[in-house]
Amino acid sequence: MSQPYLESEKLLARALQSIPLGTQTFSKSKTQYPFGVSPYFLTKGFGSHVWDVDGNEYIDFINGLAAITLGYNDPDVTAAVHSQLEAGVIFSLPHPLEIQVAEKLIEMVPCAEMVRFGKNGSDATTGAIRLARAYTGRDHIAVCGYHGWHDWYIGSTTRNLGIPKSVQALTHTFIYNKLDSLHQIFQEYSGEIAAVIMEPVNVATPEAGFLESVKELAHQNGALLIFDETITGFRFANGGAQEYFGVTPDLATFGKGLANGFPLSAVVGRADIMQMMDEIFFSFTFGGETLSLAAALATMTKLEKLPVIDTLRQQGQKIITGLQKLIEQLSMSHIVSLAGYPCWSFILFKDVHPYSQWQIKTLFLQEMFAKGILTLGTHNISYSHSDIDVERLLSVYSEVFSLLREVVTDQSLDKYLKCQPLEPLFKIR
Numbered sequence: 447m448s449q450p451y452l453e454s455e456k457l458l459a460r461a462l463q464s465i466p467l468g469t470q471t472f473s474k475s476k477t478q479y480p481f482g483v484s485p486y487f488l489t490k491g492f493g494s495h496v497w498d499v500d501g502n503e504y505i506d507f508i509n510g511l512a513a514i515t516l517g518y519n520d521p522d523v524t525a526a527v528h529s530q531l532e533a534g535v536i537f538s539l540p541h542p543l544e545i546q547v548a549e550k551l552i553e554m555v556p557c558a559e560m561v562r563f564g565k566n567g568s569d570a571t572t573g574a575i576r577l578a579r580a581y582t583g584r585d586h587i588a589v590c591g592y593h594g595w596h597d598w599y600i601g602s603t604t605r606n607l608g609i610p611k612s613v614q615a616l617t618h619t620f621i622y623n624k625l626d627s628l629h630q631i632f633q634e635y636s637g638e639i640a641a642v643i644m645e646p647v648n649v650a651t652p653e654a655g656f657l658e659s660v661k662e663l664a665h666q667n668g669a670l671l672i673f674d675e676t677i678t679g680f681r682f683a684n685g686g687a688q689e690y691f692g693v694t695p696d697l698a699t700f701g702k703g704l705a706n707g708f709p710l711s712a713v714v715g716r717a718d719i720m721q722m723m724d725e726i727f728f729s730f731t732f733g734g735e736t737l738s739l740a741a742a743l744a745t746m747t748k749l750e751k752l753p754v755i756d757t758l759r760q761q762g763q764k765i766i767t768g769l770q771k772l773i774e775q776l777s778m779s780h781i782v783s784l785a786g787y788p789c790w791s792f793i794l795f796k797d798v799h800p801y802s803q804w805q806i807k808t809l810f811l812q813e814m815f816a817k818g819i820l821t822l823g824t825h826n827i828s829y830s831h832s833d834i835d836v837e838r839l840l841s842v843y844s845e846v847f848s849l850l851r852e853v854v855t856d857q858s859l860d861k862y863l864k865c866q867p868l869e870p871l872f873k874i875r
Contacts, residue, residue, distance in 0.1 A: 491518030517830025560720035567701035568594025578641035591645030762788030
């Protein structure tokens with residue numbers, strides 16, 4: 447019997463002996479990939495394709511959790527990094543690239559008047575929160591969406607083990623598109639909210655006037671508005687979702703696509719607020735690491751010169767249109783639905799008696815992986831996704847969705863599933 451993921455499973459067993467969870471990132475871990483039917487380790491990527499340790503090739507629609515916007519091993523980014531590598535990676539004083547990349551961000555992002563760098567999205571969101579607290583002299587935070595692993599945010603989720611109760615009590619979650627839920631927080635903690643931080647868009651589409659109303663409500667109550675653009679930055683528009691939706695926050699955070707996969711994040715915003723960075727402590731030995739800065743400059747330059755954003759939108763729209771047609775043809779809207787935007791769309795699975803959404807999603811992943819598509823049910827489009835890639839994806843969807851429709855109708859999922867189904871765990875959106 448063929449074992450297409452044998453080396454992956456051997457490496458997973460080995461990794462679990464030395465690395466809790468077997469990897470550094472929750473969304474890349476065994477919690478998300480059903481054992482026995484999934485790859486666990488990749489060795490290389492080029493363009494829109496990646497290869498696992500068993501030699502299996504995939505068209506990748508995860509793209510480093512949306513960090514890859516141009517494509518793997520983009521030649522311009524790689525050339526910039528190679529050139530900088532020969533000059534040095536980290537120095538005892540700042541490198542001019544810090545200024546160049548900051549100036550490019552200010553040029554591209556509507557709210558950006560000053561810039562500070564971090565390495566992860568969590569660095570940037572935490573820096574923005576500390577900055578907002580220092581600027582307003584307040585402690586409480588209103589949140590909507592996913593904002594990283596640090597105490598101030600993760601304490602408000604089900605993954606709050608190890609977070610002091612006193613810290614958890616300072617963060618309050620409101621519901622996207624439900625302005626009243628934010629209004630209630632301001633009423634309950636009148637004069638205490640330092641900032642509203644939110645992903646400007648994720649699964650849901652903002653209702654008309656929602657983002658504008660959030661900004662107005664925040665300012666009426668003396669709070670700052672922070673857009674977490676870790677994903678939406680350099681994906682919805684060159685200036686992020688704030689440019690796309692025409693709503694300018696006080697501060698914004700960027701990461702992921704900023705450097706096409708190299709570790710770099712940024713806090714940007716109004717100069718009068720950003721000047722408080724002189725007073726708070728936000729400092730990293732590797733904050734000015736030059737390879738990531740060189741990658742960022744090359745990435746942003748390419749975004750300005752080439753139709754990257756338009757291409758993400760066009761290719762993503764082909765997928766959405768094809769999927770909508772397929773769902774309609776197969777009469778399976780009771781099993782799956784679509785959400786999101788062309789550059790970042792989602793398949794949402796539903797419970798259909800006697801099966802949970804997790805059982806159905808597990809079979810979906812099993813079949814998609816086997817047919818050479820790397821996905822978690824999202825379409826994180828990159829500039830390198832070709833028409834051939836899109837056609838192949840839709841062809842595989844046709845086969846897999848037909849199977850899902852059959853097993854749900856016939857109640858025969860167990861006949862096809864070759865592994866234990868995924869279990870509901872920490873949900874970030």
